Amino acid sequence: MDIQDLAKRVIAGERRALARAITLVESGRADHRAQAVELLEATAPEGRQALRIGLSGTPGVGKSTFIEAFGMFLIEKGLKVAVLAVDPSSARSGGSILGDKTRMESLSREKNAFIRPSPSQAQMGGVARRTREAVALCEAAGFDVVLIETVGVGQSETMVAEMSDLFLLLLAPAGGDELQGVKRGIMEIADLILVNKADGPLKETAMRTCADYAGALRLLRKRVYDPEGFPKALMVSAVTHDGLPDAWEAMTELTDWRRAEGHWDKRRAAQARHWFEEDLRIGLLSVLENPDTRARIESLGTQVAQGTLSATRAAEDMLAHLKL
Numbered sequence: 669m670d671i672q673d674l675a676k677r678v679i680a681g682e683r684r685a686l687a688r689a690i691t692l693v694e695s696g697r698a699d700h701r702a703q704a705v706e707l708l709e710a711t712a713p714e715g716r717q718a719l720r721i722g723l724s725g726t727p728g729v730g731k732s733t734f735i736e737a738f739g740m741f742l743i744e745k746g747l748k749v750a751v752l753a754v755d756p757s758s759a760r761s762g763g764s765i766l767g768d769k770t771r772m773e774s775l776s777r778e779k780n781a782f783i784r785p786s787p788s789q790a791q792m793g794g795v796a797r798r799t800r801e802a803v804a805l806c807e808a809a810g811f812d813v814v815l816i817e818t819v820g821v822g823q824s825e826t827m828v829a830e831m832s833d834l835f836l837l838l839l840a841p842a843g844g845d846e847l848q849g850v851k852r853g854i855m856e857i858a859d860l861i862l863v864n865k866a867d868g869p870l871k872e873t874a875m876r877t878c879a880d881y882a883g884a885l886r887l888l889r890k891r892v893y894d895p896e897g898f899p900k901a902l903m904v905s906a907v908t909h910d911g912l913p914d915a916w917e918a919m920t921e922l923t924d925w926r927r928a929e930g931h932w933d934k935r936r937a938a939q940a941r942h943w944f945e946e947d948l949r950i951g952l953l954s955v956l957e958n959p960d961t962r963a964r965i966e967s968l969g970t971q972v973a974q975g976t977l978s979a980t981r982a983a984e985d986m987l988a989h990l991k992l
Contacts, residue, residue: 671703671707674688675710679810686805690802693708693802693805694786694798711808714808716807716810717807718750718811719813719814719923721813721835722834723816724818724838725838725839725864729839730865732772733771734862734904735751735753735817736775737909738916739751740778743775748781749775751783753783753784753785754799786798786799786802799831829857830942831939835857836860836862837855837861838864841873841876855884858899859898859922861878861899861900862901862904863881864904864905864906865905865906866904866905867908881901882901885899893935895922898922902914902918968985
């Protein structure tokens with residue numbers, strides 16, 4: 669594969685080249701990883717930046733429907749939109765349905781839109797391990813907005829905040845109780861809470877839910893990278909498109925303020941450092957998959973299971989063997 673030629677085609681905005689590039693960075697093969705690093709380095713000097721928007725929400729809240737409506741709204745404004753939809757992988761078979769694209773029928777036909785479903789591959793945090801690299805490729809391809817749809821709300825969902833400029837939490841009317849176990853952590857990283865399905869008979873319920881969350885947001889400790897009035901809760905309808913202009917206005921207001929105050933560059937720099945440390949951690953863990961190392965781990969594990977060696981002593985012996 670000619671990586672330099674592929675990089676040029678990605679920068680030129682060729683959709684097939686972008687799809688091929690994302691397939692390359694998602695591959696786990698050692699030779700493909702080397703090519704992926706070369707590709708990312710070849711496209712990085714362009715310095716293009718898109719608005720990265722992470723989006724999460726409870727199952728059935730209408731994430732795909734909202735993304736299609738919001739994506740069409742942005743395209744009508746003359747923007748190019750990329751959607752990276754992360755689909756949960758089966759813990760048993762490892763497979764994923766990857767059906768998000770079929771639910772965005774209108775958006776998938778737009779020439780200024782690019783939709784890429786990817787398997788989470790059991791990666792914690794609601795996003796695939798290589799999603800951030802796919803985001804970088806979409807930026808290099810000239811997209812103005814990159815929407816990152818996570819697998820759904822969970823305790824580890826906060827990882828998407830480490831690769832996005834804005835984090836949107838999509839909620840359904842009267843859906844408070846289903847977030848009891850996770851709402852604190854997820855709300856603390858949300859920049860906007862959007863109560864979806866604010867139409868028809870659910871509109872009044874949506875208004876009450878929006879008011880409840882607006883009150884809850886005021887109880888959270890203020891963040892240094894937020895202007896007055898943020899984070900905030902708004903109502904939207906992916907069906908009637910009501911509230912989409914207000915939501916976009918709030919996003920641009922927050923983005924402009926963060927750029928002007930220097931928070932944009934600081935957050936991007938902090939995110940880059942985070943992913944360096946994350947790749948380093950994953951690389952160190954991969955050492956444990958070496959056949960000789962696995963054999964030693966199995967031997968020590970057997971002794972621990974039989975009670976002839978304590979777990980603490982076994983771990984110390986293993987770390988000494990690895991010289992860590």
